[in-house]
Amino acid sequence: MWRLLIIALFVPMVSWAKSTEMSWLDNRFRVDPTIKQVSFLVYREKASQAVTLVRPDGTKYYAWEHPKNVAWYEENGMDIISIENPMPGPWQAIGKITPENKVKILSNLTLSVDTLPKKLYQSETLKFTARLEQDGKPLVLRDFLNRIKLNVTFTPYLANEKELVKEARPLPEVLGTFEDDGEGLDEVAGDGVFTVNLPVNIKPGKYWVRIQSRNGVFLRTVEQDVLVYPAPIRASFTQARNENRKHTMTIDTEAGAIKAGSLAAHIEQVDPKERVTITQAQSEKDETKLYFDLPNSYLPGKNSWFGWVYATDMATDRPLQFNLGTHNYGVTEPIDLKAAHEARLKAAAEKKKLEEQQRIIEERAEARKWFWIYVVAGNLLIIVLIFAGILAWKKIKVTKAVKDAAPKAEKLSMPPPPKV
Template sequence: MWRLLMIVLFVPMLSWAKSTEMSWLDNRFRVDPTIKQVSFLVYREKTSQAVTLVRPDGTKYYAWEHPENVAWYEENGMDIISIENPMPGPWQAIGKITPQNKVKILSNLTLNVDSLPTKLYQSESLKFTARLLQDGKPLVLRDFLNRIKLNVTFTPYLANEKNLVKEARPLAEVLGTFEDNGEGLDEIAADGVFTVNLPINVKPGKYWVRIQSRNGVFLRTVEQDVLVYPSPIRASFTQGRNENQSHSMTIDTEAGTIKTGSLAAHIEQVNPDKITSVTQAQSDHDDEKLYFDLPNSYIPGKNTWTGWIYATDMATDRPLKFFLGKHSYGVTEPIDLKAVYEARIKAEVAQRRIEEQEKIEEERADARKWFWIYVGIGNVLIIFLILAGIFGWKKIKDIKKQKETLPKSEKLSMPPRPKV
């Protein structure tokens, strides 16, 4: 009886284990014809290169060369190979595999993604969830889950996008990455539930939203088209003029979009001393706007504030959350006008003195310059006169010598006048 009970209890468990995790037998494993999608986790020696995967018909797949229906993730000591519509039959892996290493086969994986609201608002943030299922049940294999990177991309919608050449297609913008690490909005790590805090930081318009693997571990892509509307929330921060006046925040809404009385705000301020103050406020039941004061520490330097606005969509009753971003404002030291005026007068007097002194120095320098010019001219004239005198004296001396060398002529007298 006990043996029969043991068989009944453990045979199904062993059979299930064999289907998901099996030891390598000549590095071969079989894929059933009913399997439409399969992923292999291959554990190999740490320093070895990626395995070569051989299809039943002998075709070889490599980490760097494989068809589009194959995704290959490679890291030190592990390969994760995902195949859409695999060929039924015996597959073989060639590589540095030891008897202790095993292959884990994951088949019939599906990605179940929450539907986004068809109407989104610019600058809102929302929790977005995706679930990875195997045969309809959450997949909890940590080695596989830890390596899946799912991105959420927004691409401007074009009806004929597939008919355009690649260069003409609109570019996708990554707005978030799903995580299954138990941090942020994710509740439990490695439970097969991926979560992202999705910020709608795109311009208003129609978009294709795609959820797909960033590193190729998972091939499936989920698509949805959404409309992004302008933000119905307007936040205005007014800085207090002095230490006795509080800052203020005004939250206004677009008419007919936000449910009355649903506005709430959470504001965080950080002063130059790195001290954070938190202010929360909520609108009255019949109010479409929200106005409240914020503390004014009036500490000189750079101050910052950030916050979130919570509301409810009037048409769908959907809760909304808007991030206001990070903003800064400055506070200067109190100004003593009389002291500033006196300091300015003193500065002007000192500046005039400096200018007068510089003018005197310039005049002195100019006078010295002309003095030396006159001295130079006088010296030149003196030298010229001396040279002219020497030249004239020599000239006169030469003339005298010429006269002395000439013969003396007899003196002629006039004949006497005749008598009448």
């Protein structure tokens, strides 16, 4: 009993500067006063709800309710809780935590990132890395690393940004996401080194670059200001006019920007049958331009090409890589001029025939229309005349009847002249 009591009193006093696994009674653990940042990995039973984290002063933190200095990532069977400037003293995790799952503490975590060049070029891509360390050593805890998502955001720089209202501040643009999965440019999975193939696909200008956690597992943010300049290279593709010629590609550079002899290009063409043709070329020792031919499959349909250009910056001797994007071009079927002329004449004759047929149909329709107009007008006129005749006849008959019914007047005669 005394041995157990001594252990219970002494163990909580140990500084947790390193990753520590806990399996004590009631899931209690102690945070040392020197720790500025701590992350708790709480392994709990599957399908159980998130734990409740109790601070030394009794304040409770929940997955859905906690202060701004706390980041909480929750998934089935695990909670990851990161706290900036945690209160020193004994903490407790309350939940369905079994001795096999335990509570793991990560403290003194730091995020270090490569320093971006002060001068970046529009459309270039570069390998960019960030490292998560504990006490100056790479953190290799896979359960933690697999859930870290780091974004690279570019925000247009404004000197008075903090004085502006939130709605007027420039919006950050995510240009890349770090991965520690051993794929792409990442060299080793789970080694604590996060890598991103960063495409600088933004307008020239001054920017704030921020590297921060995307899902809130880790609270640290690293900032840096950079200048983005217009791309110092120009790629021009010229399509062949016929099957006997080749396509051409010209890579030109801005004077004084690119080191002579450093240009190299990789171009991939995709024809309508999804076949890929790769062409590579390199400039001469003293040349700052690159001109080369590309094969011409001359397959009718949609063709495309994409690629990238390697170069070296003249001022800083920094290796550069520029993505040329994807471009489409079409190839049409070869044209038989004689057949095309005959087809055009045939189409014209057919069109003329159809027009004549249409004219005849319209004339017949017009004639039928006027025929019926005349028929209707004639019938109406006949009907009007019939009615007019009937009315006139009735009127004459009435007049005659009135005349016949009137009394006849006596005929008066003059007396004979008197005799003398």
